[in-house]
Amino acid sequence: MIGDGALTGGMAYEALNNAAHLKKNFIIVLNDNNMSISENVGGMSKYLSGLRSGTRYNALKRHVSETLLKVPVVGAGLVEQISRTKDSIKQLVIPGMLFENMGVTYLGPVDGHDIKAMVKTFREARRMEHAVLVHVLTKKGKGYAPAEKNPSRFHGIDPFDIATGKSLKEKVYPTYTDVFSKEICQLAETEKRLVAVTAAMPDGTGLKAFSKQYPDRFFDVGIAEQHAVTSAAGMAAAGLKPVVAVYSSFLQRGFDQVLHDVCIQNLPVVFALDRAGLVGSDGETHQGIFDLSYLSCIPNMSIMAPKNLWELRQELEFAICHYDGPIAIRYPRGQAYRGLKDFNQPVEYGKGELLYEGSRIALLAVGSMVSTAEHVREKLKDAGFNCTLANGRFIKPVDYDLADRLAADHELLVVLEENVLQGGYGLQVKAYVQERYPQVKVLNIALPDAYVEHGNVSVLREGLGIDSDSVIRTMRNAWKPLDERLSEAQSHEIMQENQK
Secondary structure, three states, rough: OOOOHHHHHHHHHHHHHOOOOOOEEEEEEEEEEOEOEEOOOOOOHHHHHHHHHOOOHHHHHHHHHHHHHOOHHHHHHHHHHHHHHHHHHHHHHHHOOHHHHHHOOOEEEEEEHHHHHHHHHHHHHHHOOOOEEEEOOOOOOOOHHHHHHHHOOOHHHOOOOOOOOEEEOOOOOEEEHHHHHHHHHHHHHHHHOOOEEOOOOOOOOOOOOHHHOHHHHHEEEEOHHHHHHHHHHHHHOOOEEEEEEEEEHHHHHHHHHHHHHHHHHOOOOEEEEOOEEEOOOOOOOOEEHHHHHHHOOOOOEEOOOOOHHHHHHHHHHHHHHOOOOOOEEEEOEEEEEOOOOOOOOOOOOOEEEEEOOOEEEEEOOOOOOOHHHHHHHHHHHHHHOOOEEEEEEEEEEOHHHHHHHHHHHHHEEEEEEEEOOOOOOHHHHHHHHHHHHOOOOOEEEEOOOOOOOOHHHHHHHHHHHOEEEEEEEHHHHHHHHHHHHHHHHHHHHEEEEEEE
16 A cells, blocks of 8 residues: 555655566555645646546446446457457556556546445456556545645644644744744845755645745655755755755655765755654654764764754754755754753854853753753752753764863763764764773763654653653762762751651
């Protein structure tokens, strides 16, 4: 089974080509609702639209079948004549005949909400000793009026009122996607080379406003991340400044193109990686927890992560207006962090940012984990530890000058990232510090080498040990002076409570 949106991906045609050689029954169900997450675009979408309205062929096919049943034995010549002209008739009434020309028999279109019609079609498909494609037409959101009217919004939705379809969760502050959407439109006013590319996700990535404001500079390539990356490389080679807006987990599909088409040529393509880190309810396939690892290994690639909404704006301006090479900015799903507003040092390539200076313990965090580190610092401050807090800003290249400064003046260095440990930011910092400052204890806070199931993000963070309380427990287990100090503080609190 494959959706019409996914049919724009190259693997679909590789599979169709392979299926055409099978000499046994193989049924392909094309679920066609004219939608991906957003409305489908491109040549395949137009082709399927033609098939949806190609009722003449289906009516003719049914008429021919009914006629053949009435033909007596003496009518064998007529049967042979019809067989000879069958392909010619198809070519006349269905333009292109893409599937049949590939060697796959086409059946449909059939109403996917008509059970009897579906059963009849599948029985017909089951009799064939080769590959057959059943084209099923469905309506996204069928049976629920709010979803039928706005299928994109209901693709992934927060709790909502069933009667009205309105969300029960009011948006008080902007999300990182909102910030990206507004900033890229503003930058496009002055940066005339700026173009935006999406893979069937203008709504999800925040490019809807850009597409309306700058339609000639917006490119939706359909569900084809590989093509999105390579087309961006071509535009960059021609002098444009493309921004590829894509979910972190979806860019995995275009890894080879990032490596070969963008980075080998050192082309100025900006990757805006939405949904980086834990995304919650979308589950294992959508958790954006690998991008720091799979991008860090590619030469010429640079990676940034903002600590809050203001820094995302700064990093976008830097990447689009002041940097001339491949660069990725990764940011999480949900409400943009509004803390640490007063720390707005200008972005300098490869440089981090020192937020608070303390002693003994240094917290070095990137992206969404900066706010977690801030909470850790506040909690430890109550116990008598005044920790240093630094914002790494750049995951690649690592700011080794900042690492030197932290290692030289602290006993424990804690590196925090919302990415798997293997191949991530923390291991690079740890290898560097341990080689040059063996007296410093380096502790990595990262995600395990595992796929993460769906669930509330706060619950997942706690279960995976990257929330502030879990980080402090890990620090206590790894560094004895902290455990002793916190144990003393807890004992003192208990004594005071008992005295009361």
